[in-house]
Amino acid sequence: MTLRAGKQEDLPQALDLIRELAAFERSPDAIETTLEEMIRDGFGEQPVFEFFIAEENEKIVGLALYFYSYSTWKGKCLYLEDLIVTQSHRGKGIGKKLFDKIMEKAQETGARRVVWQVLDWNEPAIAFYQSLGADLLHEWVTCRLTKEQIQQYTPIG
DSSP: OEEEEOOGGGHHHHHHHHHHHHHHTTOTTOOOOOHHHHHHHHHSSSOOOEEEEEEETTEEEEEEEEEEEEETTTEEEEEEEEEEEOGGGTTSSHHHHHHHHHHHHHHHHTOSEEEOOOOTTOHHHHHHHHHTTOOOOOSOOOOOOOHHHHHHOOOOO
16 A cells, blocks of 8 residues: 555546545535546645545555645644545554644644544544544534525625
8 A cells, every 4th residue: 555645647536535435424415526626726726735645556545635724823724624545445544544644744834733523423533533632622613604605695784
């Protein structure tokens, strides 16, 4: 198995893995991102994400996709959007190795915080993150607006 930075030509397999994650998270129809958008957003003029892959026999079996955010209190932060290991390769330490790459990148870039989310019913992932010493924050509520809500938004006042 090889761990390395993701490349544009990895995106078709990466998107397949993202679709597998969506099915696992009981939202198989929620994927709106296209391959073309991922190429633009990851490798265009203003890339907004990067990723690492775990590869075995030229097949991507794991993915850690991340981007940078900024905290007014802390400064530069790394946000781990998804850590995915294909079903057939779970329990082999691949997720831990990908997480290690994320932490290495955070250290290299001077990130002051690494943030991610986990579904409250995903007990194996929660146990994994707790084993790493992660704080699970229950006092923060995630807020979001969908594409449709953004388009319909009008300023108040």
